[in-house]
Amino acid sequence: MSVIKVAILGFGTVGEGFYRTIQSHSEELTAVLGRKVEVAAVLVKNKQKERNISKDVFITTEFTDILNLPQVDVVVEAIVDKDPTYSFLKQAIQRGCHIIxxxxxxFAHYGQELLELAKVHNVSVGYExxxxxxIPVIQTLRQLLNVNRVQQIHGILNGTSNFILTEMREKKLSFADALRAAQENGYAEADPTNDVEGFDAFYKAMILSRLAFxxxxNWHDVDRKGITSITSDLIDIALQFGLRFKHIASIKKKGNQLIASVKPVLVGKEHPLYHVEGVQNAVNIYSDIVGQITLQGPGAGMYPTASAVIEDLVYVCQNRRANQGFTSAIESCSIVEKSQEEETWLIKGLLNTLNEQPINVIDQVEEGIWIVKATSEEVAQLTKLNQELVCFPIIGEFESEHDLAKLVV
Structure with missing residues (x-):
């Protein structure tokens, strides 16, 4: 029986989880692929560090050593940062290897280039x-895009931020204490900026946008905000209206323009992301035929991520190049909307600032806390007048004790 030789770049949480899964599911892989899968090499930073890797596996600190092996069929990259990983994967493709x-x-920066290069060299790219x-969102979107036209995507794409918001609400913790709990549980890095300021979710949203639309x-036009402005008081106020804070990535078409944001919003009980708690991730997809579907599951961790990588291993080894990449912009669906669409917002700020703009105030929660109806442009103008204003859009139904507002998006 022939053998599929795999090289793993990086042996952290993802790399090790993938290696362990190959060992524990070798029979299933052989049955699906008709060939045995073996790890031929692992790229590490420090060869002296003790690792539980078979002695048959070649361990190196030099990527060129992997390229020079007599057989490498698939290169699995589980490192961080853009470089030199992009260079490694380009070289692997040029050698004729499938990449994952x-x-x-x-991938947000260089995914298109890698997919185009893979097509030239007749190999596949896995990026689930x-x-x-x-969560198999990439594979799901590939299938939906056969006929369905995706119109909108909402997603909770960062488990760390979702965990922090859940802890703040359920345990009445401050942001600092909830962040500390995330770090103690291994959900947040010592420097949590990528998670709590929305960069991690932003990169994921850009990958989904390219695939779906x-x-x-324009990256500079994406409204990216983190969760650091959310306080315990704001969470308690939201609860009075049956609302929860969620850090949501949103992508949709507006005319011929793509509108994307990654920011905290308030969701009502009927919204599919309302009950997504802790480190869970979820993606809600709306398309023209199937309507609305939601995928939910663990967004991080050794074995959940290894699950995505191992499924990609099957995908690339079956060499499904015809449907592996991003759809063309011509195929994407354009949604015609009003240019000045009103939304409902929770705003924390001074009354005199609101009086300076023609904003429809529909409820005053308490001094300095307002429920208003306004366009995003009007809210942006308000924040220019008073940079201390904090504004959060409301998605889904919410409860007002004065029965003044009901909104369904």
């Missing part, structure tokens, strides 16, 4: 693990 990556930052951990929005 879990690196969302690198770049978005939402173990065939293009990225």
């Amino acid at each position: 990556t879990a690196n969302k930052e690198m 693990a770049t978005v939402a951990g173990g 065939g293009e990225d929005p």
